[in-house]
Amino acid sequence: MAAECEQCGKKHLPPRPICDNCLSENFKWIELSKKGKLLTYTTIYVAPNQFKDLAPYSVGIVQFEKDLKIPGMIIGIPEDKIRIGMALIIHFDSIGSQETWHEWPRYYFKER
Ligand SMILES: [Zn+2]
Helix, strand or coil: CEEEECCCCCEECCCCCCCCCCCCCCEEEECCCCEEEEEEEEEECCCCHHHHHHCCEEEEEEECHHHCEEEEEECCCCHHHCCCCCEEEEEEECCCCCCCCCCCCEEEEEEC
16 A cells, blocks of 8 residues: 555655655545566565575565555575566565564565
């Protein structure tokens, strides 16, 4: 989901409390397609404690419709197969580390 400013129409992902275009605080939720494309990525070899078991892993910025972008972990694709511009899809799950993070739906990117 993204937030659309009800005053000027600007779309925000991730959502924010105040529109950076017109300073309105009035938003409505809009649902986006789960399909995006990879703009850039990096691979993490030295991970923070809660992700140590996953290292090495890749993190990328994925562009969705309406030019909206978010960062996230790329799962299930070996580093040497990751390509800028490749089609990815966002997935959600609720399994997370209990150490320092709250339990909430997590998202990650997989190959389409
Ligand atoms: Zn606005």
